[in-house]
Amino acid sequence: LYYSGKGVGQDFSKAAQLTQLPAERGVADAQFNLGVLYAGGYGVPQNMTLAAFWYRKAAEQGHAGAQNNLAGCYYSGAGVESSNLEACKWFTLAAAQNEPNSKKSRDSIQKEMPQEQINLCQKAAEEEFKKILSGKR
Numbered sequence: 134l135y136y137s138g139k140g141v142g143q144d145f146s147k148a149a150q151l152t153q154l155p156a157e158r159g160v161a162d163a164q165f166n167l168g169v170l171y172a173g174g175y176g177v178p179q180n181m182t183l184a185a186f187w188y189r190k191a192a193e194q195g196h197a198g199a200q201n202n203l204a205g206c207y208y209s210g211a212g213v214e215s216s217n218l219e220a221c222k223w224f225t226l227a228a229a230q231n232e233p234n235s236k237k238s239r240d241s242i243q244k245e246m247p248q249e250q251i252n253l254c255q256k257a258a259e260e261e262f263k264k265i266l267s268g269k270r
Contacts, residue, residue, distance in 0.1 A: 167187045169184070172184035197230035198227075208242060224242065
């Protein structure tokens, strides 16, 4: 509510405070939202390392938006070491859930990658998908 301002005054600081505990308890939507807050510096100091951390937590639970945003972090090197392979993997997983723009982003990255790396990307995405389905980390 505080993030969107629906029914209450918009307050990103309050949104961050109220999102922290559910995120720590493993709620994927809260983890994703906290990542967005850190990425944009909304109510918290901008910190791409923490944004990527929270995106990863949600992405590993299958959250398509977090997978897309984590892929973007890997592509640009924002908060994580730049890696086209990791970006491709996470964009592939998000695209499989019809996350807007993920397929286009994945296809664009793959144009920069040799076929061997594209094959590795597909294998990594399949392995990650199995981990997500099993719920085991």
